[in-house]
Amino acid sequence: MVTWFEIPVTDMVRAKAFYEKVFDIEMNVQQMDGITMGWFPNTNQTGVATGTLIDAGEHYKPSSDGVLVYFSCEDVSNEIGRVEGAGGKVVSDKKQISESNGYMAYFIDSEGNRIALHSSK
16 A cells, blocks of 8 residues: 655765665665655566655754654665664564565665665565
């Protein structure tokens, strides 16, 4: 049921560099009505991005206590292994959820947001 997410940031340059390194991707940054958005690349069938980094001042504040977004990965070990080198903090290394539900890990990003990873192996 999730169609969109926005991850609050206070330093777009730093956040963009962090996510590009952790996920080995390139992000496009755009200004829209005084808001800076860093677009995650599209990997779904719709042709539309599913989320962004967003710097919208007082309306969006990074938090380690809010909603937890899970990014799908081929193997959680790859991305969680790049978190600290990118400036984040690993909170939970790869662990099995269950045989049928795969694996997860989570971290605090460069902005202070809690983010999770999920993979089937």
